[in-house]
Amino acid sequence: MPNAPIDHAAALAMWADYRAAHPTIATDAEEPPAERFGDHPELTDELLGLVLDGTKRATATLVAEFEAEGQALPRVGSHWIACDSTGAPRVILRSIELRVGPFTSVDAAFAYDEGEDDRSLESWRENHARYWRRAAAAIGIEWTEQHEVVFERFSVVWPPEAARVESASSATT
Template sequence: MYADYLAAHPEVVPTPASEVAVECFGDSPELADELVEFIVGGTKRATASLVAGYAADEEPLPKVGAHWVCCDGSGRPRAVLRTWEIRLGPFRSVDERFAWDEGEYDRTLESWLEGHRRAHGREAARLGIEFTEDLEVCFERFSCVWPPELAD
């Protein structure tokens, strides 16, 4: 999918293939399927991940300008995304605009907090740390760039 995007857009400076993440949102195939539908539906243009998760998994933090491939719960590529903003801050620093841009469910700050307390709580447990609202989060905004019918 990423190669198709590059072939159609020779003006794009490609992210090195070794740096193109291919991943699913969420922590289960069912959640990945649910969340990818927000991408293809056009509402989800942001995501938030615990910085401790990147460190534990020995993965670099996302970079502005980098591309990544979003897959559904079965691992099938559904969209190429391009990061345009990164902000690191404590979980508690999320605001209404970010919750809206993340584009899930009713897009309110209240539902974002409820859902992400659960999701980040599961991630913290996986990492063997206690979830608190002081944990550092990578707040990432992105555009959908491929396929053409989904591109922003």
């Protein structure tokens, strides 16, 4: 079963609320993309749950996925809206660190910050290779370890209760 379509009207309303509350930070030239983690409902909601509880503060995406969707690569300071499997926007994320490199260039610190599985580099490589084989096939390419990956660290900035979890988890690490 696939994820439900994203509720773009609700995502834009969330963005408008954030911009009204933080006009000096929400300065993106265009409305941020509304996206989701994962490629099926269980994975989407599991990964979003890790964001909401403060565990997941990084993500990785194939450059080819951005190209297939006609999207520009993120930049430091840009925002995006993470949605759940029902298509509802749940949080606004702000990119705080970006690096592009091959799959093989990931390090243990990044794997830990992604917060998935046991947070080890080994499990990161295994799970992401499996995921990107599916994602690449979905856009008509064959995945290899040499594909370029966008390694992104982010902070949760909206809604306020989610941003408070961010502040609390930062204070304890």
